[in-house]
């Protein structure tokens with residue numbers, strides 16, 4: 500039995516095309532979902548994982564599969580449907596799963612033979628068994644997996660050529676921010692894989708550099724932090740020789756022992772969602788956790804950096820409180836916090852989130868010709884109607900923010916302070932130049948976006 504597991508091409512990667520800027524090699528990440536599914540697949544299936552982000556293959560020249568499984572984030576939905584149509588025309592059954600299939604079930608049911616909602620760990624062997632007997636059901640629901648059942652991902656199945664390997668150690672997030680799908684999809688309960696499983700799986704990863712995909716590697720409560728410390732101790736003891744980056748909340752900075760253990764275990768960078776510097780903005784986004792009174796964010800960032808861990812800060816533009824000038828304001832605040840990199844995204848109503856429900860009820864979803872418009876749901880385009888910012892205005896704010904933060908003057912300043920603080924100035928320089936080199940590509944993408952929206956006759960112009 501032959502199984503193809505496909506990650507459809509990702510418009511974001513194609514916008515900041517690898518060919519156009521070689522730094523973008525570091526932005527093509529492994530599709531871990533498919534590697535996990537492969538880990539759940541019994542040996543009678545011959546598995547090929549196709550990651551279209553490395554280039555779409557010539558499917559007609561490939562051997563005919565018995566089953567095709569397709570994953571998709573919302574922004575990949577259109578390409579996923581093209582692939583489903585291609586294989587279904589050949590009479591090959593197609594199963595779709597992942598975040599988009601879960602959040603837009605009816606849309607996906609119309610385009611695939613079978614849909615698996617939520618986490619597939621507990622249900623995938625059953626799906627394969629049914630496919631083998633020609634009795635696939637229209638819908639399966641995996642619910643939330645027991646973390647003991649999460650298999651080792653098949654790190655051996657993907658081609659070489661990725662800059663980073665990938666691993667997951669926890670699922671779920673209790674914070675339930677209004678714009679984020681994680682709590683709706685993976686639940687509010689923070690679930691942790693057994694530490695020996697994580698250490699063993701790290702050893703199976705070929706790459707020296709690894710992305711830990713957890714939404715929050717350290718968690719928010721005392722017992723989560725204790726577990727993170729145990730994990731880091733076990734990783735250091737296993738002498739993995741890996742360098743890794745992860746996502747965490749700002750409480751990462753609150754515990755010197757945690758930071759020291761993370762660094763010893765190989766942590767080189769952390770991605771932190773600040774979202775906005777305004778307390779009323781945090782309330783709007785439902786991210787009250789960041790509202791801790793008396794926190795000095797500059798000191799927090801500096802404490803993390805002292806352990807030779809880079810800090811990438813993420814902010815959102817387009818909140819109801821955001822007014823003209825917000826772009827420069829974010830660049831300034833990120834500079835004050837002292838983050839090494841800045842990633843700013845447009846506030847985007849992703850399906851299944853509280854923000855989606857709110858904006859839909861207020862008639863503020865401007866790009867709503869689905870499924871075609873899903874391609875703009877990369878958080879890199881303004882798809883909604885923003886309270887104080889027009890379409891052209893919000894794009895200008897984004898451009899001015901990036902230009903300001905990634906100006907040569909500021910880059911030199913950051914690299915110089917890295918040198919001064921005995922951190923790695925070269926990594927900082929390379930990463931900053933990589934962001935900077937994409938500014939030109941981003942501007943081109945915005946110009947195309949504005950042109951396409953301007954050509955439409957559905958009333959979205961000028962919002």
Ligand code: B12
Pocket residue numbers: 506509510511526528529530531532533535536568569570571572573574575594595596597598599602615617618619620623644667678679680681685712713714844849850876877878879
């Ligand atoms: C790692 C990650 C990335 C990596 C992607 C790596 C990759 N190629 O997969 C990078 C950094 C590139 C990335 C980019 C983006 N991401 Co992202 N990312 C994640 C993150 C943190 C973890 C994903 C992961 O690997 N999970 C581990 C695997 C094992 O879990 P899983 O993917 O859910 O898979 C399980 C099930 O879903 C199911 N399943 C999945 N696929 C399939 C397929 C079949 C056939 C079946 C049966 C089952 C099945 O089975 C798996 C095992 O249980 C998630 C948050 C999250 N918790 O999921 C956000 C998340 C998926 N990203 C999100 C977004 C918005 C983006 C971006 C659009 C935003 C941006 N500008 O950064 C881009 C665009 C990417 C694109 N493809 O277009 C949103 C997606 C929401 C949505 N509706 O699409 C999420 C949910 C975060 C959020 N805040 O809401 N991302």
Ligand code: SF4
Pocket residue numbers: 672673674675676679680681682714715772786
């Ligand atoms: S944005 Fe981060 S903290 Fe907020 S719900 Fe999503 S994963 Fe949790």
